[in-house]
Amino acid sequence: MSSEEYSESPIKVEKCEENEKKEELRKAELEEEAKLRAKYPQAMRPGGSAFLQKRLHKGQKYFDSGDYNMAKAKSQKARVPAAPIVRESTGDAIPTPDVLPTRKTSLVQSKLATELS
Amino acid sequence: MAGNGEIQWCFSQVKGTSDDDVTEADIISCVEFNHSGELLATGDKGGRVVIFQRDPESKQASPRRGEYNVYSTFQSHEAEFDYLKSLEIEEKINKIRWLKRKNPAHFLLSTNDKTIKLWKVSERDKMIDGYNLKDENGRMKDPTSITTLQVPVLKPMELMVEASPRRIFANAHSYHINSISVNSDQETYLSADDLRINLWHLEITDQSFNIVDIKPTNMEELTEVITAAEFHPSQCNMFVYSSSKGTIRLCDMRSSALCDHHSKLFEEPEDPTSRSFFSEIISSISDVKFSNNGRYMISRDYLSVKVWDLNMDSKPVECYHVHEYLRSKLCSLYENDCIFDKFECCWNGTDSCVITGSYNNFFRVFDRNTKRDVTLEASREIAKARTVLRPRKVGTGGKRKRDEIGVDCLDFSRKILHTAWHPQENIIAVAATNNLYIFQEKL
Numbered sequence: 001m002s003s004e005e006y007s008e009s010p011i012k013v014e015k016c017e018e019n020e021k022k023e024e025l026r027k028a029e030l031e032e033e034a035k036l037r038a039k040y041p042q043a044m045r046p047g048g049s050a051f052l053q054k055r056l057h058k059g060q061k062y063f064d065s066g067d068y069n070m071a072k073a074k075s076q077k078a079r080v081p082a083a084p085i086v087r088e089s090t091g092d093a094i095p096t097p098d099v100l101p102t103r104k105t106s107l108v109q110s111k112l113a114t115e116l117s
Numbered sequence: 118m119a120g121n122g123e124i125q126w127c128f129s130q131v132k133g134t135s136d137d138d139v140t141e142a143d144i145i146s147c148v149e150f151n152h153s154g155e156l157l158a159t160g161d162k163g164g165r166v167v168i169f170q171r172d173p174e175s176k177q178a179s180p181r182r183g184e185y186n187v188y189s190t191f192q193s194h195e196a197e198f199d200y201l202k203s204l205e206i207e208e209k210i211n212k213i214r215w216l217k218r219k220n221p222a223h224f225l226l227s228t229n230d231k232t233i234k235l236w237k238v239s240e241r242d243k244m245i246d247g248y249n250l251k252d253e254n255g256r257m258k259d260p261t262s263i264t265t266l267q268v269p270v271l272k273p274m275e276l277m278v279e280a281s282p283r284r285i286f287a288n289a290h291s292y293h294i295n296s297i298s299v300n301s302d303q304e305t306y307l308s309a310d311d312l313r314i315n316l317w318h319l320e321i322t323d324q325s326f327n328i329v330d331i332k333p334t335n336m337e338e339l340t341e342v343i344t345a346a347e348f349h350p351s352q353c354n355m356f357v358y359s360s361s362k363g364t365i366r367l368c369d370m371r372s373s374a375l376c377d378h379h380s381k382l383f384e385e386p387e388d389p390t391s392r393s394f395f396s397e398i399i400s401s402i403s404d405v406k407f408s409n410n411g412r413y414m415i416s417r418d419y420l421s422v423k424v425w426d427l428n429m430d431s432k433p434v435e436c437y438h439v440h441e442y443l444r445s446k447l448c449s450l451y452e453n454d455c456i457f458d459k460f461e462c463c464w465n466g467t468d469s470c471v472i473t474g475s476y477n478n479f480f481r482v483f484d485r486n487t488k489r490d491v492t493l494e495a496s497r498e499i500a501k502a503r504t505v506l507r508p509r510k511v512g513t514g515g516k517r518k519r520d521e522i523g524v525d526c527l528d529f530s531r532k533i534l535h536t537a538w539h540p541q542e543n544i545i546a547v548a549a550t551n552n553l554y555i556f557q558e559k560l
Contacts, residue, residue, distance in 0.1 A: 003142070030393055032445065032448040033393045047340060052339050052340070056312075067202075110165040112159060
């Protein structure tokens with residue numbers, strides 16, 4: 001049963017309005033599809049293997065040893081100050097060992113465990 | 118919504134900070150009550166598990182209050198690196214499942230993308246005092262200095278709750294684990310990733326049986342992935358798994374060792390006239406749960422919760438719309454990836470109600486008997502003891518009624534993906550990003 005927006009109406013009118021709403025939403029959905037097609041004409045077909053394979057590997061961060069070694073070589077040449085600014089390693093910044101934030105989550109307790117009230 | 122025997126929900130507690138600046142590690146990724154409802158476990162993106170325990174005073178109070186205090190917290194999983202594939206493995210806890218109680222200790226399974234761990238949580242409230250060979254600091258005494266014998270005694274001490282990993286089940290999944298489910302036999306459990314389901318014995322960590330494998334020989338032929346799996350609550354040979362195409366397969370382990378062929382396929386025939394680019398994506402099932410009595414199951418897809426009768430695979434027996442108004446927003450929801458959000462759903466103890474989350478920190482409760490539903494919000498504004506939650510409404514028409522919020526005003530970054538319902542009482546736990554809300558029935 002869909003959310004009742006007209007809880008007081010008699011059943012017949014309710015059914016009619018329900019169907020109307022359904023039609024409206026269906027039209028809106030097709031409009032949304034048209035919007036998407038207009039923006040991204042090459043949008044991958046959902047359910048296709050390329051689409052699914054992309055989702056299978058979503059969020060996986062790859063490590064490139066070539067980039068890593070290049071960055072290490074570069075940092076050795078231009079001596080980076082002892083306390084470098086820890087930048088977010090996204091985009092242009094290729095992480096080197098001294099810049100990577102240490103993932104020592106085991107030392108940080110969850111905030112849920114600190115009782116406030 | 119008062120009267121008619123309808124549940125009125127009121128605020129009980131909220132855990133976590135009210136900081137607007139949320140660290141990614143604090144985002145709650147799963148919530149699970151144990152079988153008695155005494156304990157409530159949460160897992161987060163930082164790989165930590167926090168277990169809350171029902172406050173005994175609140176239980177005895179009149180009227181009864183649903184209050185929980187921190188019982189134990191530990192680091193379950195840590196970030197790892199797969200050197201062979203050059204991949205980072207997230208420490209985020211995807212699922213927690215409790216084992217049934219067999220002894221004073223509590224056991225739970227927690228999993229991240231690749232590794233499942235069995236944790237033992239036990240209490241220690243006594244210590245031994247008066248060793249003959251050791252002093253108070255545990256150092257060995259000089260034997261020649263000992264002139265008398267004493268009998269060590271048990272002394273009470275401040276309660277200590279210890280969590281220790283008892284089993285580590287690793288290296289069995291090439292893809293990301295999305296579900297774990299303990300069998301009713303309490304000896305085995307299954308773990309499911311995108312393409313495979315494995316069966317484990319709780320005592321054995323170096324072996325696992327593959328029971329479902331939907332990986333095609335040629336990956337170009339991949340058409341669907343496994344999204345959730347669960348064992349039947351009482352039939353130890355049956356389990357179900359849902360797919361990204363909106364189907365649920367019921368498998369019987371007695372029929373063959375490899376359950377690639379389902380015993381039953383639950384699929385609602387699609388209305389060809391209503392098909393759109395988004396149809397398949399929004400039909401993807403994000404969660405499937407058996408009812409407590411084992412006769413039904415609920416499936417959550419992007420816009421609805423469907424109740425299926427295990428005896429009827431042609432279509433669901435009930436369908437509850439969560440947020441139909443989102444159909445007019447599908448383009449932007451696809452662009453910002455929200456259309457891929459995985460909402461969970463949950464039964465109440467008597468299988469009469471179903472709860473699921475939505476956006477804007479809204480969550481929905483459906484009563485199967487009265488066919489009535491309510492939309493409530495988990496917000497700090499109502500965070501005062503026993504404040505009754507006001508039903509919320511999303512306005513879709515041009516005219517906005519008083520108290521309604523427009524679809525365009527919804528905050529899609531505040532989503533409730535994880536909810537849990539106490540197995541016996543009307544107490545619900547709702548995870549809103551980094552906060553855990555506990556609501557209870559107004560008594």
